[in-house]
Amino acid sequence: MTSLVVPTDEGLAKAVGLAAAGDESAFARIVAAHNDDMTRVCFVICSDLDVADEAVQAAWLIAWRKLDSLRDPDRLRSWLISVAANEARQLVRGRMRRTIMELAVTDSATPGVDPALRVRDLDLTNALARLDPDDRALLALRYVAGFDSNELARATGRSASGTRARLARLLERLRTELGDD
């Protein structure tokens, strides 16, 4: 077995305890297991790799400081992703306040990607750009991170039923905008 594969939940649960006690190498194991998922979620929220990276790094700082407040290690993944998504949401909101930011319609992340693929994805990119950062976060948490309604509720601070209703409205809007009828 090698670090190619994410450690089991059991292994990570132990790492949480060690990292909360100040073990940097245990913290690095947690980073190895979750950094990629956090970056993916943040990228969908930010549409910008640099901003996504900034959000994830800020989330790791929070994680290091508050890991000992995580009572249930089984919720480590959802907690980390929620923290990162929140940082991404705030970064995007901050930038929108400072300037009227037009979210990029081409990906800074994909300089070598076939232009045809970019064009095919433009409608989704544009639809995402028109959404509120909170809505993009909701989509990313549900469909990229795979959160269930309870995890979504904890991440957004709303009720599970309220989150489901909001997601349903969001899907209807996107279905219309993407012409997927």
Added chain:
Amino acid sequence: MTDRSDFEDRLEARLRARAALASRPFDTAAIAHQAVAVGARRWTGRLEWPGWFAVARLAVIAVIGVLAVGAAMYLVRPAPFTVGNPSPPRSSQVQQIATTNQGVAMTIQRQDPTDKGRYYWRALTYDQINLNGWTQTNSTTIVRQPDTQLLEGLADAVDPAGLHSFTFTVTPGEFHGPTIVSPGMPVEVNQPTRLTYVGHTGYFAMLERDGGSGPYTVTALTQPPVSTPGQLTQAELRVAGTKYPQEVKDLYLQVAPGSIGTNARKLEAKVRAEAASSAPFDLASQMVTELHSTAYVYATDVRDLACATVSTVECFATYKRGFCQYYAATMAVLLRDLGVPTRIAEGFLPGAVDPRTGIETIQLTSASTWVEVYFPGHGWVMFDPTGGNLSQVPPLPSN
């Protein structure tokens, strides 16, 4: 009009494909250290510093500022990987327990269904071996377009003459990151890739897809299969000599101070004494023989060993218990100390091939670590020192 679940499925697939564009290599240790260092710095700021420390404090703050700017510049992702950009190095820590998630890592379809070779699927190599892990140093990433020669112009380019050309298509399962797996040396991929190498002359470190997350097709050059003409022999490797390129010596002979303690030194002496000769091939073969012996126990949980303050090599030489990472670290480091260049390889052991479809299924639990040894004129040859009857490397013919 389709129902909502259909739309959700399509939306999910598109969002995930979009999110995958953000998936790139990252430096685990640097990210963790950055968070820890910034957290510590904030705490330090609460201390009451003596007045006469004011100048020193300003100097410290200035130094930290410069380091922070440097670190930030370093951490900023290589602006879109263009030719010659440095890439964030991969690193890996030796663990105490070898458990992993269950599931199919990937399935592999061979272009030639009659090819019955048992292949190790390598994903990464590491040049630097630390006390309890390994890393890629001074790495460079270049973009390669589809169907171009990946290693052209680099030191690890192999001469196709006499080698076996092997084409296969990988369909990622749970192992769905950008990293491409291949036996031997990958030479072509059917989509844009990012090739990371170490050293100025170019030794393979890893190959990744430059976007996309679906199946990919690779052509690799491997040693001819067992019992076929042209197969590499023990005799050829035994006379390969020790005239290593300077950069091979610089990168692959380094031994971190503190790696070899009393027991590791005894093990090294035993291998040297029992090897058929001082030729690197005989030293490597004897190391595998020693580590495959019953004196060593394959164990997936070594949390009970008192190894917190010693290197992985000394831990394994002392307790003789461990899993692939322990066996590989021990072989790689002790051979380096004997003057034989080695690197650590990570990937997957051969999987089960469905005789009806020819599809090979690789399980996540097959992830493993092994060793590659450099032989002048032949390049890198793999050895799997892991015990527990897990090694699936067939012996080379004598001559």
